[in-house]
Amino acid sequence: MGIMLAAGIAAPAMASDESFQQAFEAARAHQWDQINHDAIQGHVLEGYVEYHELKSRLPGVSPTVINDYLKRYRHSVLSEWMRGVAQDTWGARQQFDDFLAVSDGVPQGTTRQCWYYRALLDREPQRAAIGGRQLWLVGHSQPTACDPLFDRLRANGTIDGADIWSRLMLSWRAGEDAMARYLPDELPDSWQPQRSAFERLQGDPGRITELPGMIRQDTPGASSLYSAAMARLTRQDTAQALTAWGEIKSRAPLTDEQRHDIEHDLAFYSLVRDIDANAQWANAATAQLGDQDLFELKTRKALEHRQWHEVAAWIERMKPDERRDAHWQYWLGRAREQLGDADGARQAWQIAAGQRSFFGFAAADRLHQPYALENERITIAEKDMKDAANLPSMRRIAALYRIGEPGLARAEWYYLMRHLPKAQHPTLTQYALGQGWYDLTIYAAIRGDHWDALDWRFPQGYVDLFQKWGQQRNVDPWLLMALARRESSFNPQAQSPVGARGLMQLMPGTGQHVSQQLGVPWQGVTSLEEPETNVMLGSAYIRDMAARYSGNRVAAAAAYNAGPDRVDRWLADSDEPFDLFIEEIPFRETREYVQAVLTYRAIFEGLARGTTQGVHMMTEHERTTRYNGDLQR
Structure with missing residues (x-):
């Protein structure tokens, strides 16, 4: 490893960051006469200025010049960007010789x-x-x-006609009705019978029962028309679809895979929509098809109705590998407990408790045993760490952070992780952790499949801030860390598509509101990207959510994700223990969010202590209380 890293060592740059920043700002503004090339010569980021210069000169740059740049910066994301810009420019101008010359x-x-x-x-x-x-x-x-x-x-x-027909069927199945209206006109005359049949079904897929009389079974494209029509009808009217399927099943020219997919969709929508008329058929089809998602759906339906015999029966139908997952072993244990099989319950929970997950930890709590973290500690030689620091890619990333360009630093890191052999990931991951690049560390650990390297996946990022504000707000600091890990992976500049920002992903409106409550001057949206400000405000917000629910962190975490008004309604409609309340949260995103946050807080505390003895996801009260409207203050 040391030899590989050392081979890329470059001499330290002599140009200053200040000189580079001035040149970089000028390049971005296309102020070419303001760039002092002598002042930035040898700077590790010099290629960024050259990138903007070449980009501005396109299409008047030869492929030879572009390829020279691509070769010199082949280990940087700059090469990817430069190639893309050149391809876009020459492709739009139909200069295809030049386009191909820079393509790889x-x-x-x-x-x-x-x-x-x-x-x-x-x-x-x-x-x-x-x-x-x-x-x-x-x-x-x-x-x-x-x-x-x-x-x-x-x-x-x-x-040809078959390809046009295939795209027509794909579009109709996908609900792309505009395409499904114009593509029939593109079909050749030889496809007129299929077109006529399609146009009859287009407005009313329930007419699929007439299809055997419209086209012969051996007509090209017949099977895809049957399949697409059943898909449309199943989503439109599942009860009618099952009736129609009973009429045409034996006559439809379908492959085994197409038949399986049709019956899977029929069973799925029958169960999701609680169609009583289809219930008996859906149960039998689920058992016969053997699809895991249907078994899970039936298990959840049985849990919803507290049909513990059914819960156990559907879990036991799952394939062994699927059934061993902590999620299903936990509920198998709960079902057996309800059915009076204490030994069977403990057996299932013991399997679950060996897994690092929400349900694994919940099973361990029921058995009164410590959580299984299974932390893999990876040791990197000191020489390899020193070599890593001198890699041009690492020097670029460090320089970008120094000059306040964290977005570009991340782009360099993501490019490196995509192109670097996985065997070389551990050294650079450990180096990133040592630099305090916590989100880069997490990304690399996941990208490298280091699922058990918990020091990388759950670094002690900004721990002093979380401890400080946890104490000041009287909020569990491990919960704060868990929220930030789930929300942003400890990326202070993280921005969500809806505008949430920073470590704890606060919406600007929320940040401003909490600032006013605290009597702290609001410094604007960009202040949410400052770790201190973000944690100061985020800790106050989660404190308020916890206070709203009598200090209950389960409900508070749900409210942090889905909003308190929704959680108020869920609690008003519930009167369940914690596990059933969480399992039945209507939004999958929030359900998984709550499970992840509670799991992460236990992992963070366990790693900090060096043991999970005495560590719990929830307090005894949170585990034993009823989740209902009484939690609301």
Whole structure:
């Protein structure tokens, strides 16, 4: 490992960060006369200025110049960006010789792929045909850049009537009705019988029972029409779909896989929609099909109705590997307990308790035994760590953090992790942890499949802040860490699609409201990216959520994710122990969120203590209280 890392060592840069920042800001603003190249020569980030210069000169730069840049920065995300910009520029201008000259295999992104295969039409027609058909055979619209490619492939017969029909069926099944309206006009005359049959079913898939009289079983495309029509009808009217299936099942020209998929969908929607008329058939089909998602659905339905015999029966039908999961072993134990089988319950819980998960920890609590963390400690040689520090990629990342460009630093890290052999991940992961790059450490641990390296997956990120504000707010600091780990993976600059920001992912409105409550001046949205400010406000918010529910952290965590109004309604409609309350949270995201946060808090505390003896996800009161409206103050 040491030899591999040392091979990439470069001499320390002499140019200052200040000089580089001035040049970088000028490059971003296209103020080329303000760039002092002599002042930044040798700086580890010099390629960022050159990237902006080359980008601005396109398309007036030769592929030779671009390829030279790509070679020099092949270990940086800059190469990926530069290649993409050049491809976009030359592809849009139909300069396909230049496009191919900088391409390295099939590019990322549908638009670039369409340009790529269009460029190959007269050079490698067979490859262009294969790639173009793959882009055609999807159930949604493609970018307009693909139209010339598709036109050529249809004109030369590569995309034929069968391909047009296949895309029509995919689109109709996917609910892309606009495509399903225009594609029939593209079918050749020889497909008129299929088109007529489709147009009868298009507005009313319930007419599928008439289909055997419309087209023969050996008609091309018949099986996909039956399959797509059943999919549409099942979602539209599941009861009618089952009746129709009973009429056509023996006559429909379907493969075994298509029949399985149809019956799976019928069973799934019958169960989800609680269609009484379909219940007996759905139960029998679920048992016969043997699909795990249907077994899980039946188990949850049985739990919902407290049918403990059914809970045990459906779990025991699962395949051994699926059944051994802590989730299902926990509920198997609960079912056996309710049925008076104490020994069987303990046996199931013992299997669950050996697993590091919410239900594994819940089972361990029932057995009064410590949680199984199974922490794998990976030791990295000191020499390898020193070599890692001198890698150009590590020096770039460190420099980007120094100049206040954490987003670019992460882009460099993600690129490195995607392209670096997994055997080399551990050294760089440990190095990132030592630098306090906590979110990069977590990303690398997961990317490298180091699921048991808990020091990497659950680093003690910003622990002093969480301890400080936990004490000041009288809030469990391990809960604060667990929330931040789930919300942002300890990325202070994290932003969600809806605008939540920072370590604890506070919405700006929430941050401003909590600031006013605390009498603290609101410093604006960007202040939420400052760890101190974010944890100060986030700890106050979760404290208020806990106070709303008599100090109960389970309900508080649910409210942090889904909002207190929803949790108020869930509690008002409930009167259950913690496990059933959590299992029946209507939103899957919130259900998984609560389980993860409680699990993470136990892991953080266990790692800090060096043992899980005496560590619990929940207090005794949280484990034994009834979850109902009485929790609300």
